[in-house]
Amino acid sequence: MNVQDLIIKKRDGLELGQEEIEFLVQGISDGSIPDYQISAWAMAVYFQGMNDRETRDLALAMAYSGEVADLSAVSGVTVDKHSTGGVGDKTTMVVIPLVAAAGVPVAKMSGRGLGHTGGTIDKFESIPGFQVQLSHRQFVEQVNQVKAAVISQSGNLVPADKRLYAIRDVTGTVESIPLIASSIMSKKIASGSRGIVLDVKVGTGAFMKEQREAVRLARAMVEIGRGAGRQVVALLTDMSQPLGRTVGNSLEVQEAIDTLRGEGPADLEKLSIILAAHMLVLGDRYSDLDSAINGVREMLDSGHALEKFKQMIAAQGGILDYERSDYGLPVARFEAEVRANRDAYVSGLNALEVGRTAMLLGAGRERLGDNIDYAAGVKLAKKYGDYVTAGEIIATVYSNDKSRIDGAGQRLVNAYQFSDHRPDSLPLVIDTIK
Ligand code: URA
Numbered sequence: 001m002n003v004q005d006l007i008i009k010k011r012d013g014l015e016l017g018q019e020e021i022e023f024l025v026q027g028i029s030d031g032s033i034p035d036y037q038i039s040a041w042a043m044a045v046y047f048q049g050m051n052d053r054e055t056r057d058l059a060l061a062m063a064y065s066g067e068v069a070d071l072s073a074v075s076g077v078t079v080d081k082h083s084t085g086g087v088g089d090k091t092t093m094v095v096i097p098l099v100a101a102a103g104v105p106v107a108k109m110s111g112r113g114l115g116h117t118g119g120t121i122d123k124f125e126s127i128p129g130f131q132v133q134l135s136h137r138q139f140v141e142q143v144n145q146v147k148a149a150v151i152s153q154s155g156n157l158v159p160a161d162k163r164l165y166a167i168r169d170v171t172g173t174v175e176s177i178p179l180i181a182s183s184i185m186s187k188k189i190a191s192g193s194r195g196i197v198l199d200v201k202v203g204t205g206a207f208m209k210e211q212r213e214a215v216r217l218a219r220a221m222v223e224i225g226r227g228a229g230r231q232v233v234a235l236l237t238d239m240s241q242p243l244g245r246t247v248g249n250s251l252e253v254q255e256a257i258d259t260l261r262g263e264g265p266a267d268l269e270k271l272s273i274i275l276a277a278h279m280l281v282l283g284d285r286y287s288d289l290d291s292a293i294n295g296v297r298e299m300l301d302s303g304h305a306l307e308k309f310k311q312m313i314a315a316q317g318g319i320l321d322y323e324r325s326d327y328g329l330p331v332a333r334f335e336a337e338v339r340a341n342r343d344a345y346v347s348g349l350n351a352l353e354v355g356r357t358a359m360l361l362g363a364g365r366e367r368l369g370d371n372i373d374y375a376a377g378v379k380l381a382k383k384y385g386d387y388v389t390a391g392e393i394i395a396t397v398y399s400n401d402k403s404r405i406d407g408a409g410q411r412l413v414n415a416y417q418f419s420d421h422r423p424d425s426l427p428l429v430i431d432t433i434k
Helices: 003-011 018-030 035-048 052-063 091-101 120-125 136-146 159-169 177-190 211-227 249-260 266-282 289-301 304-315 351-363 402-415
Strands: 079-083 106-110 148-152 195-202 231-238 334-339 344-349 377-380 393-399 416-419 429-433
Touching: 003 018, 003 035, 018 052, 018 159, 035 159, 035 177, 052 159, 052 177, 052 211, 079 091, 079 106, 079 177, 079 266, 091 106, 091 120, 091 148, 091 249, 091 266, 091 289, 091 304, 106 120, 106 136, 120 148, 120 249, 136 148, 136 304, 148 304, 159 177, 177 211, 195 211, 195 266, 211 231, 211 429, 231 266, 249 266, 249 304, 249 377, 266 289, 289 304, 334 402, 351 377, 351 393, 351 402, 393 402, 402 416
Parallel strands: 079 195, 106 148, 195 231
Antiparallel strands: 231 429, 334 393, 344 416, 377 393
């Protein structure tokens, strides 16, 4: 087989066969195909697309291009969740203990963040002492004992995606639905869970800005999962404004714990409950969504989910003080309040701008390998639909670097839109795709 022929075939809008896709993926993983041919092929896919069968073949070939997690030693059906990435999205920290407390094991492999979205692993790492690197044996043992563990994704998982993504990132070929769907699902399949709940974010702070595109991505991922023998449900959820009231690593951990204590923001609590309920249905704990939602509420209200969170943190070496309001998490040395300059309703809160502000404060990485200021970030006192009066605090910015604070406050003001009229409410869960 010749790589050039496959590039030309795709360039001319023809379908690639399974063996041809496997040949390409093999060459991407072992380095035998050079970057320039991979980028030409990715550009051909960008313009010509791939059908469902090609997309599934690509995802499966990538999933098996390296190590595949073996969760056969975990008792019970393991379930996973994945968010396509949003600002202030800390649901994983709430969802894992909700699901585990209800008896379904969660063996979670997560990544670090790049850019404004921030990774789940960075958030957990802001907890003093918390270990995200466990051996496979320790990981499985903890999942069997505690029913929950979260680790940093192994370097050998899906090597083909690692190389392909790095090339796409610098060749203008990230924004292709078959390439995004196969990239995400290859990692989920290689992570080993039988049931997968996908949270596909839509809006300014998300990969997918338009609902139509988000639906296409969700459908493509559900199809791949089904083809790989996994049970998959995708929810389309709002990311036109940040989720919850905090953006930034330790601030988000604090908010997740508040939520497990029943004192969190309504949107975060609601979405976490719905995601956890879908996971419990996929994990065969409940036969329908309504009973699962009742079950999850019971885990939250009884304090069982908070106990499960404490067990998981302690099992991985994390040290928190649940008697303190900051739970012993890193706290920033500098902060500044941002105030409204008129009486009005908040009629828009641009998630991307809030995320970028948090990144400039030190909460995210501009480049791979940048250090993170765990305490940096933003707390939003006012969100979409809230009424503010002139001089009232709308947000607070935090950083350990004083020079980053001043510009951040001004930037955050610009993320807000105000109106004299109460805006229509926004749906949190826009659609469910099975
Ligand atoms: N996230 C991924 O893992 N892959 C993509 O292609 C886009 C987002």
